Amino acid sequence: MTQNIEQLKAQILELTREYSRQVHGMNRPGNDADRPPFIAGKSPVAYAGRVFTEDEVEAAVSSTLDFWLTLGKEGAAFEAELASLLGIKATLLVNSGSSANLIALSTLTSPLIDANRRLRTGDEVITCAAGFPTTVAPIIQNGCIPVFVDSDVHTGNINVEQLESAFTEGQTKAIMIAHTLGNPFDLATVLQFCKKHHLWLIEDNCDALGCTYTMPKQLANDLGFTKNSPGLDAGEDFIIRYTGSWGDISTQSFYPPHHLTMGEGGAVNIVSSMKLKRIAESFRDWGRDCWCPSGKDNTCGKRFDWQLGELPDGYDHKYIYSHLGYNLKPLDIQAAIGRVQLKRLPEFINTRKQNWEYLRRGLANLEEFFDFSLPTHATSWSLSGFTWDESACQTDCSWFGFLLLVKPTSPFTNSLLARHLDNLKIGNRMLFGGNLLKQPVMVQLKQESPDKIKIAGEMTGADILMNQGLFLGTYPGLTQAMLDYEIEQIQQFVKSY
Ligand SMILES: Cc1ncc(COP(=O)(O)O)c(C=O)c1O
Known part of the structure; x- marks a missing residue:
């Protein structure tokens, strides 16, 4: 019986591959020999889009047949693979880049953050005037005040010369800006500014997966960076790291125009502290205090031994809420597609x-x-x-x-x-x-x-x-x-x- 089921799945997947080869030729990489020819004046030239082969379609169908649906083994594997590629502490999959930005900013409002660094209503967050709206929206949605800084026209990135005039002692708590169109912003100046004023940095890396930033070693060390991202090397005198691995938190989008896709999808990258992961996960998962993955119970080993808030002693940890959270998780099927894309x-x-x-x-x-x-x-x-x-x-x-x-x-x-x-x-x-x-x-x-x-x-x-x-x-x-x-x-x- 098991043998038959495995064979059946293998047959379905082989047919799936064949179907995809016949139907999705236009989505193959530009240099793929099996791509139908381009007819000038007739075929569209998209500015962006999904690039995939039968491998992604097979992964999606295989995961669909398993029918776990909610985040599971594919999600966990994708999170580990992306975190290890960037050389960061952890990655959390979410359902879009906008959700990732919302979670990243919300994380800094948690009561679990040190009182002097926690973002509260009316606190200020420096951001950029030119760009994508959901880099900015979470600041306002969380009751904070965006302080808009101009952009440099040659790079499309933040004009760092305006940083000092955007800062207000006691009010400014964070910077949240994007690496515009895959061009890293001036991380050295921004990070030095953050260090000087004890500010959080959220890098919106939605359009910039795979960019690198190289910094003279002494400066990088002064800012707390001693290691290259895995697999990168810029020589003895420099530290080289991927964008998205310099700020406290960074975000990714996996919507089709982005560097890799899973349809809808995004990620919150945890860079500076695992405490931020626990909080971000809580905001992603209904605001709950419990951190069990879907389908698992009692990861903390004391599910009925907590007493939090004014709840009765021993109240089920699965239903204890420490944040006003959301549910912003993607499907495991998306992660399965993303894992194939990550290889590309x-x-x-x-x-x-x-x-x-x-x-x-x-x-x-x-x-x-x-x-x-x-x-x-x-x-x-x-x-x-x-x-x-x-x-x-x-x-x-x-x-x-x-x-x-x-x-x-x-x-x-x-x-x-x-x-x-x-x-x-x-x-x-x-x-x-x-x-x-x-x-x-x-x-x-x-x-x-x-x-x-x-x-x-x-x-x-x-x-x-x-x-x-x-x-x-x-x-x-x-x-x-x-x-x-x-x-x-x-x-x-x-x-x-
Ligand atoms: C810089 C930037 N941030 C955030 C987003 C939002 O990503 P998503 O479309 O996945 O919500 C985008 C979307 O393209 C973007 O360009």
């Missing part, structure tokens, strides 16, 4: 870099019309690569997209270019919400409760990114023919003026 990550990261470089070279003659972005700390780009101050910090970008700014002197605007590309089915995006302060939700908030947000200075950079910016895809589903088509069409568009 090194190749995905490489391809993103190659695609960025290919677009940069193909558009290099258009510098009169466009400002092209630079990795943080790079001083210029040329055909022979980026230039850096070799003794200082460096970044290696796992590009989420290819950001360009249409110069104000150009005879066209970013939105004219966007419309043109859209008509040609060439996927492109603005830098998410642009200057978030101009979004209807923020305008309304400013009008109704002006004391609920603060602005550290002029938001000139965020406005430029909004008014002139546009990004193209770098995702590993792009083929060389697609990239050539994009380049050719942009060249023709510019020539037409």
